[in-house]
Amino acid sequence: MGVFLILKKEGRTVKTKEKKVMETLLEEFFDKYRYVEDYKGNLTGSDWRRYYDFINAAYKVPRGVRPTVSELADLFRSKQIPEPGSLAMLYAHGLYILARSDNLGIFKGGFNY
Numbered sequence: 001m002g003v004f005l006i007l008k009k010e011g012r013t014v015k016t017k018e019k020k021v022m023e024t025l026l027e028e029f030f031d032k033y034r035y036v037e038d039y040k041g042n043l044t045g046s047d048w049r050r051y052y053d054f055i056n057a058a059y060k061v062p063r064g065v066r067p068t069v070s071e072l073a074d075l076f077r078s079k080q081i082p083e084p085g086s087l088a089m090l091y092a093h094g095l096y097i098l099a100r101s102d103n104l105g106i107f108k109g110g111f112n113y
Contacts, residue, residue: 018061025054030079051087055094063111066095 029050043051058066067075069088076084099111 018057018065022054022057022061022066025050025057026075029054051090052094055091056098058091059095059098 029047032046032050069092072091073084073088076087081087095111096106099106102111104111
């Protein structure tokens, strides 16, 4: 069973092509992430690249399709990734930076609404 980021719509589970792409990117991140004692749990350069690819993919899909910050933090916790809240907040800030680079608002009716 893969990462269970499932879009809920009107009480039904709906899978979309975009959601599958994001699930695949997250699965790749989790499959290749290693807690190596030498790194003390820090992500390697390759880990960061995979995570940024996921953030970029999440930005390109509608709000109801991409995971929320809370969902992502919970997922990181379940995978025992250190600092799950910090990584989830980085996700949020990454989305905001991409929105601003497209001259979109980020609060009160911005791209996330």
